[in-house]
Amino acid sequence: MIKAEILNIGDEILYGQITNTNAQWISAELDKIGIRVVRHSVVSDTEEAILEGLQEAEKRADVVLITGGLGPTKDDITKKTLCKFFDVKLIRHPEALRAVTHFFESRGREMLEVNRQQADLPENAEYIPNLKGTAPGMWFEKNGKIFVSMPGVPHEMQFIMQSYVLENLQKFFHTPCIVHKMIKTVGIGESYLAREIETWENNLPENLKLAYLPAFGMVRLRITGLGYDQEAVRRQIEQEVDKVLPLIDKYVYGFDDDDLAIAVGRLLVQNKKTLAIAESCTGGYLAHCFTQHAGSSEYLKGALVAYSNEIKINVLGVKKETIEQFGAVSEQTVLEMASNIRKLCNADIGIATSGIAGPGGATPTKPVGTIWVAYADENGTSAKLYQLGNDRMVNIQVTANLLIDWLRRKQGGRVK
Template sequence: MEAEIITIGDELLIGQTVDTNSAYLGQKLGSIGISVSRKTAIRDNESAILQAIAESQSRCNILIITGGLGPTKDDITKKTLCKYFNCGMRRDLTVIDHLEKIFAERGRQLLETNLVQADLPETCITLQNNVGTAPGMWFDQNNKILISLPGVPVEVYHLIEESILPKLQETLQLPIVEHRTLVTLQKAESLLSKDLEEFENTLPKSLSLAYLPNFNMVKLRLSQKANVASDLIIDEYFDKLIATIHDDVFCLGDKDPATHLSEHLIREGITFTTAESCTGGFIANRLMQTPGISSVFPGSIVCYSNDVKISELGVDPNIIETYGAVSEPCALAMANGVREKFNTQLSIATTGIAGPDGGTKEKPVGLVYIAVSTESQSICKKFRLFGNREQIIQRSSNAAIWMAKQVLTIPL
């Protein structure tokens, strides 16, 4: 079963707004066995919308449209859908009740402009939007399903989870779809592919393996479609996948490795801190996203200048003078110094050149030293990372998280 997505809005085409809805829709539809075959972005223009809908419905049986459902004059999706389905408008009283409740809770006056949100095409089924003012719409004609949603991401997510996925599953005969994901760090996609060549050659046709690389991290997603639960063999092959590259697996599941590390630190009560130069606090920021992190994270230091490295971390000035701030001795001194300063069991330190300026022949842009220190050992590794400034910072943080596992026993 295939679906298409149409996103409506001038702001999407000029780059003012980034379309996150399509990625979410693709993920959620895929989870119930519906593949997104095409995505089209168009401007707020009646003829463009009509043409895009007609072309899409000639190719697929499920079409999801996002955007253009606001109360202002430039939001023309509802009127255009009335023209496409050759119908008039109706005023939905359940939507009015919802609007009155929302505006009363917010202490705002409900205007006629807002009541327009309750005017819907006669041929649609109303999809109640409990987190916003614009309802979704479900059209089902000639064995073709068209779903129209507001463009606000949180409202799209709510409608998909609460209304659309259950209704699609009730309406259509869909296959069972299962996914299993694992995360690797610090190993190139090409090398993983080489290690997994034999494994992939043994995969039955109902299973597929996808490589999802991102900033020296590769997620491997094993997928299976089946008509009945008794045909599912995905867990057997996922165990084989793990066993094949066990030493390269950082964690299981589609999750941020920083979350996996912070969850382990919280669970085991391991206190930690960071001293960050080239990453500017990015590692600490990723780790502190996990609820409960305050129990093991007293604070960290962004030590960009040499003076701060010396005064706050106790780095010996002779180290910087002899080896430079971007060096293994400096990284180790930073890691040891910040761990002692905050009296923690673990520390991570980074020093390097994120660019675009500051590099030399001896120490080019992308050179990063990362040190990890515990009460019993301290280690440091040299990395040559590539990309722009943002990418080098991201890759440095993933490398630092990987290094933490070199000194800790972290279960998958």
């Protein structure tokens, strides 16, 4: 089995100022292509430490993936150390220079000499484009082993891995194939889900494995298959998916990279329905769940963050007496919010949230975590009450997921 070591460079990790999420992300990706990670090492931003890390990793692993220590400021000495390690010179790479020049020109920003220096690469480096930033990735081969150097900024590193490194590692090492299939569920807890599919799970073929991955009110089921014939493993997994789906159909919103909001957006487009949102406790996050994805303008007409009662009354048209009599966090208020935003935006569907996200705002009868949500369409308006926990950010996220799931069920579950 091909062995890999992940070498992260950065004092900010050693000082405990940031979590090393890069190591986990890379490990999970390598696992998917059948490469075994045998070591994570985090070293300081010094030549001595980086060189020691490289030399040790070279002994243990066939692939060394390096992150961090690339950037325009002078504390970055990774490239010089790589030159020393490979016994080569730093040379200005024309393609890298064109890329960094384009990066600055397209943004109308002045380019400094330190930025130009980002195009200086060890002469044995294969240049890997980084469309997300200015520090390129580098691919090296030494005695049949592969070394890859990438910037430490997570979304830049992920871009380089996905657009170049993973594919080329598979080609280089002819790794056996692993096939993953993710079934994405919402609205059912992990242990209940496990009970529903117990018999099916116990009868899975030897080469297929199942994992439960829960987060914020949703559980992803991951089926992992191993084999040498990718198409055969894929077919085998699809057969198992066909068996398990009828058992949990109403909880399944999609597969693989499907996102709940994207899946629901697709349903709305299919059903030719438009959406309007009135948010109080979720404060814009619910709208953001939809708008962070391209294509949301096809069905989302608008959203109002009615944070103050004044806005609820004057802009959204909630009756003053409703708020005075029942409070802003109440069934009556949230029903008016959903119904009124639907009319205000001339949309087919209105949804609304009003709750106490915390840590402040609790009353004797309404503790932190008291959340009302509502749904309105041409058939009427209804509301649901949830009692969540004490963490503000978790409450915001779980509320959004629960309400989006309600919208999903009202729209028929999923696009088939």
